[in-house]
Amino acid sequence: MQVLQVQLEIRPDPAEVGRARRWARSRLAGSGTGIDESLAETLILLVSELVTNAVVHTGRPAVLRLSLPGDEVESATVRLEVADRSDQAPVPRCVDGDATGGRGLALVDGLADRWGWSPEGTGKSIWCELDRCERPRQVMETYGIEASTYEGLAFEAV
Template sequence: MQLEVRPDPAEVGRARRWARSRLAGSGIEADEPLAETLVLLVSELVTNAVVHTGCPAVLRLSLAAVAAEVATVRLEVADASDRAPVPRCPDGDETGGRGLALVDGLADRWGWSPEGAGKRIWCELDRCERPEAPEASCSGVAPEYEGLAYGAYEAV
């Protein structure tokens, strides 16, 4: 499944809606932590492509069979820029520059590779039906990051 994205910031919202509809069609409920995390990752990667390249991009979603106990969801964004993604360390007052840090913290795996004259940035989230033990996490969020967003919002 793929969506062509124009170089317009308004496309980020369209990409999120598209991803939600694809997840719903695959049996992943909108309120599952995996779906919420994936939509955030779509938002970050599509925003990076639109803002930093000024060129069209292609968003791809690959969903493994949901019937499996563990399934992997792969998200890819291909753009026409050959510049490598560079994680930044913005200071507390900057409003941007945290996208790749979020991807790194929320995805089970991520990376990038050259593609034609441009590049492809990808990330993967693992899903399981239900954790066996309360401390197990199959939400797509690494255990050390569980609750991080809640805590950050709470402090504001």
């Protein structure tokens, strides 16, 4: 399986979050992953959350990395990593309903199939993975089930 691995240097500036989203979207389109719209939108949201965390909580440069499967692959894993120069572990927070922040890692946990972090050099790398799988949609279409009825839901065709 062919995997495209790309990276982007991120400055410690909140404007970098928008640049990271645009960059990731263009890489998705170029890899063929962009055809899977729900996966692409989820990945862009995850890019936004992890880059925001790196910029806001460390105030240091970071590196955004994407590992994208080639477009001939029906099912594969898309991996996103943000490496920063802070050795502080990421800490999910519990916030009340009126808080304007503090939900980033909860979103990552809810949207990604897997996520974690590890020390990297003098800092750390926070990563998440999304499984790209067209098979359930193909099975549903084979049996005449409207795929959009179940859009955004996790399901297994047995």
